[in-house]
Amino acid sequence: MAETARFDSISAKSLLYLTLPAALSAMLNNAYRVIDQYAVQWLGVDAQAAIASCSFVLIAFFAFYSIFSAGAIALVSRAVGSGNILEQRRLIGCALTASVLAGLIILSTSGLLAPWTAKSMGLRHDLARQAETYLRWHALFCLPQAVMPTLDAVLIAYGRTQLVLLLQILSSVLNFVLNPVCIYSLHLGIGGAAMATGISEGIAVLTGLLILPKVTNFDNRTFCLNAQVKRIITVGLPMCWGALVFAGVYWALLRWVISPLGPAVNAALGIGFSVLEGFTWPVFWGFSLGIASIVGRCLGAGALIEAKRAIRLAFGLVTVFGLLASVIFWWSGEWLAGFFTNDAIVLKQAVLYAQVLAFSQLFVAYEALAEGILSGAGRTKAIFYWSAPLNLLRIPCCWLFAVYYGYGAAAVWWVINFSTFLKSLGKWATVLSGRWQT
Numbered sequence: 001m002a003e004t005a006r007f008d009s010i011s012a013k014s015l016l017y018l019t020l021p022a023a024l025s026a027m028l029n030n031a032y033r034v035i036d037q038y039a040v041q042w043l044g045v046d047a048q049a050a051i052a053s054c055s056f057v058l059i060a061f062f063a064f065y066s067i068f069s070a071g072a073i074a075l076v077s078r079a080v081g082s083g084n085i086l087e088q089r090r091l092i093g094c095a096l097t098a099s100v101l102a103g104l105i106i107l108s109t110s111g112l113l114a115p116w117t118a119k120s121m122g123l124r125h126d127l128a129r130q131a132e133t134y135l136r137w138h139a140l141f142c143l144p145q146a147v148m149p150t151l152d153a154v155l156i157a158y159g160r161t162q163l164v165l166l167l168q169i170l171s172s173v174l175n176f177v178l179n180p181v182c183i184y185s186l187h188l189g190i191g192g193a194a195m196a197t198g199i200s201e202g203i204a205v206l207t208g209l210l211i212l213p214k215v216t217n218f219d220n221r222t223f224c225l226n227a228q229v230k231r232i233i234t235v236g237l238p239m240c241w242g243a244l245v246f247a248g249v250y251w252a253l254l255r256w257v258i259s260p261l262g263p264a265v266n267a268a269l270g271i272g273f274s275v276l277e278g279f280t281w282p283v284f285w286g287f288s289l290g291i292a293s294i295v296g297r298c299l300g301a302g303a304l305i306e307a308k309r310a311i312r313l314a315f316g317l318v319t320v321f322g323l324l325a326s327v328i329f330w331w332s333g334e335w336l337a338g339f340f341t342n343d344a345i346v347l348k349q350a351v352l353y354a355q356v357l358a359f360s361q362l363f364v365a366y367e368a369l370a371e372g373i374l375s376g377a378g379r380t381k382a383i384f385y386w387s388a389p390l391n392l393l394r395i396p397c398c399w400l401f402a403v404y405y406g407y408g409a410a411a412v413w414w415v416i417n418f419s420t421f422l423k424s425l426g427k428w429a430t431v432l433s434g435r436w437q438t
């Protein structure tokens with residue numbers, strides 16, 4: 001039976017012990033896109049561009065799943081901090097059940113609307129056919145992707161980040177092995193990438209659900225929707241809207257900005273977003289999840305001083321990792337991107353993406369930490385208010401400078417840099433105001 005966490009010994013070492021496994025597991029969770037991007041390169045540039053385009057569709061799906069994962073990490077961590085076992089059980093059972101139902105609805109709809117989805121992103125010809133195929137296979141096999149975020153959130157709320165990491169290692173190894181088998185040995189093409197993802201993550205989810213009652217206060221008999229669903233949705237919905245706006249913005253950019261600039265820029269975005277940021281953003285997000293767990297449990301236990309201490313320690317750590325990410329983007333972008341494309345034009349565009357985005361990585365790290373503080377406290381509306389409007393402004397600004405004025409892909413990446421700086425500034429203004437502390 002899980003115990004209520006104590007907060008009398010938070011140090012840089014204990015913070016790293018909690019957050020680094022969360023960061024590594026988030027990196028491995030993102031590795032699905034990285035592995036897919038790598039595995040399909042021998043199918044051609046259109047296949048790589050299709051994976052890149054579908055990445056933002058999957059982010060939209062994740063936005064709906066985040067209703068339950070964001071609600072779970074905020075509410076379960078508070079219940080753990082206060083020692084309310086009955087509430088823990090009800091929250092976990094409700095969040096997991098709701099995530100399964102949401103996944104069934106979303107994936108069924110996705111399979112039916114796959115041709116429309118490809119067309120809405122401005123994809124044409126073989127590129128559109130590849131994207132449709134991937135989305136249909138994803139709809140058939142990837143229900144576990146709806147459940148995994150909530151399962152991870154529950155375990156992180158208990159501080160069980162090492163277990164989350166082990167499950168992600170299991171899933172990633174299976175995915176790496178199954179991808180070439182499904183794509184090339186079974187001759188399933190790009191659909192095999194989705195099949196490999198679904199099978200590998202399904203095994204990890206089933207393993208996690210079997211272990212869950214042993215490492216938390218969860219009882220399998222509480223699998224059902226109950227009165228806690230309203231609380232979960234209230235906390236998680238702003239995170240959903242924010243992620244949906246983010247995905248919708250990139251959807252619009254693909255249609256009106258990226259696709260008109262050519263398949264090479266489209267493929268470069270996929271490499272830069274899924275691969276390069278796939279190594280750095282998950283580290284920041286891991287710190288975000290870790291600090292959300294600590295803040296939630298500290299507030300539940302009435303240990304505000306320890307929450308503030310953890311935030312100060314985390315700020316120093318993410319500063320180091322943010323600067324390190326900038327160095328990696330600037331100096332290693334070409335080397336990393338070279339593993340994922342044999343096309344010289346795509347490689348050139350991917351390097352441009354990396355070197356421009358190097359200037360915003362520190363602020364990406366700060367933004368993620370601020371989101372962790374606010375989500376752990378259940379103040380998710382503030383995250384939405386500072387994210388959505390600035391993300392939406394990317395669409396007209398990118399079109400204006402990249403297409404209308406003709407500055408090309410570099411203008412898109414610089415607009416993203418500037419909006420990231422403003423989002424980070426706004427979220428930290430909310431944190432420093434202290435409104436999250438109640």
